[in-house]
Amino acid sequence: RKEVEQDPGPFNVPEGATVAFNCTYSNSASQSFFWYRQDCRKEPKLLMSVYSSGNEDGRFTAQLNRASQYISLLIRDSKLSDSATYLCVVTRTISNFGNEKLTFGTGTRLTIIP
Amino acid sequence: EPEVTQTPSHQVTQMGQEVILRCVPISNHLYFYWYRQILGQKVEFLVSFYNNEISEKSEIFDDQFSVERPDGSNFTLKIRSTKLEDSAMYFCASSQTGYSGNTIYFGEGSWLTVV
Numbered sequence: 001r002k003e004v005e006q007d008p009g010p011f012n013v014p015e016g017a018t019v020a021f022n023c024t025y026s027n028s029a030s031q032s033f034f035w036y037r038q039d040c041r042k043e044p045k046l047l048m049s050v051y052s053s054g055n056e057d058g059r060f061t062a063q064l065n066r067a068s069q070y071i072s073l074l075i076r077d078s079k080l081s082d083s084a085t086y087l088c089v090v091t092r093t094i095s096n097f098g099n100e101k102l103t104f105g106t107g108t109r110l111t112i113i114p
Numbered sequence: 115e116p117e118v119t120q121t122p123s124h125q126v127t128q129m130g131q132e133v134i135l136r137c138v139p140i141s142n143h144l145y146f147y148w149y150r151q152i153l154g155q156k157v158e159f160l161v162s163f164y165n166n167e168i169s170e171k172s173e174i175f176d177d178q179f180s181v182e183r184p185d186g187s188n189f190t191l192k193i194r195s196t197k198l199e200d201s202a203m204y205f206c207a208s209s210q211t212g213y214s215g216n217t218i219y220f221g222e223g224s225w226l227t228v229v
Contacts, residue, residue, distance in 0.1 A: 043205055043220040044157060087157070093170035098211065099145055099162040102218060106156040 001026050006088050006105035013031070014113050017078050021108045023071040023088030026099060030090040030103075031067075033064050035073045046079045075110075083112045115142045117223035120206050126227045130195050135224045137189045137206030146189045147207040147218065148181065150174070157205065163189065196228045 006023045013019045025033075033050040038050040048055065050062040050071050071088055088105040119138045127133050139146050148160040161171040163181055171179075180192045189208075193200055206221040 038157075041223075041225070043201070043222050045220070046217060055136070069148065071170075094162065095164070099147075099164055099169040099220065100209070101159050101162065101170065102149070102157075104157040 002105075003027055003035055003103045004088055004090055004105035006086075006108050008106055008108060010109040010111055012111045012113055013078055014081060015078060018074065018076045019078055019110060020075075021073045021086055021088075021110075023073075025069050025071070025088075025090045025103075027090070027092065027103075028069065030069075030092050032091045032100075033071050034089040034091070034102075035060075035071075036087040036089050036104075038087055040085075044087055044089075044104070075114055077109075078112050080112050080114060083110060085109050116219075118208055118219050119204055120204075120221035120224050122224055123222065124225040124227070127196055129228055133193045133200075133226060135191045135193075135204050135206075135226070137191070137221055138187055139189055139206065139208030140210070140219060143188075143208035143210050143219075145209045145211070145218075146181075146183070146213045147208060147209075148191045149205045149220075150202045151205065151223075152199075160191075160204075164210055184222060188195060193226075196226075198228050201226060201228045 034043040035047040037047045038044045050064045052064045054063045060074045063072045085107040087107045092101045094101040121136045146163040151157045161175045178194045203223040205223045209218045
């Protein structure tokens, strides 16, 4: 089983629509959870952290369900600039010095259609 | 905003040649990482580095790979004898502190093509 699984998509969504991405992770020792965004041939950029209580940042809402090992991202009122690959990322501390290891999903490709 | 910088942005090398990818982490950061992404695949962890030594490495990071922080500012990844399958985007990353939830900043990547 993959450590982090995402639907690869692609999701082709009209501008203004709401789109939801899901992700599951297999390692129950995972400690922190994030959504990153990656544009074509660019570096991953942190979009938002994900908490069990749910968190919102403008049009973006993220949710974590630790019991189900499930993470979600909701994008409302999608914009053309939201077109990107969305990466589900889980982390855990891998050394006594505090180094973290990020484990990435394969990403979900989103294209917003005008 | 401070950033992680990487050079070169793109390098083409012949199979069997040595390659050094360079990174300048954010100045007050203490934890350093290399990740790679083969075209069309996911981002994969290679190695983490703290206090001038490797703290963890993946199975990808075999004897052909090494990392170094030669002068207190640069952080390098060396591939001794490149193979075709080393062709990938290599991302350097750094963070100020360790442990869970700390933001890790990525550089723009070095695209390595082995021919």
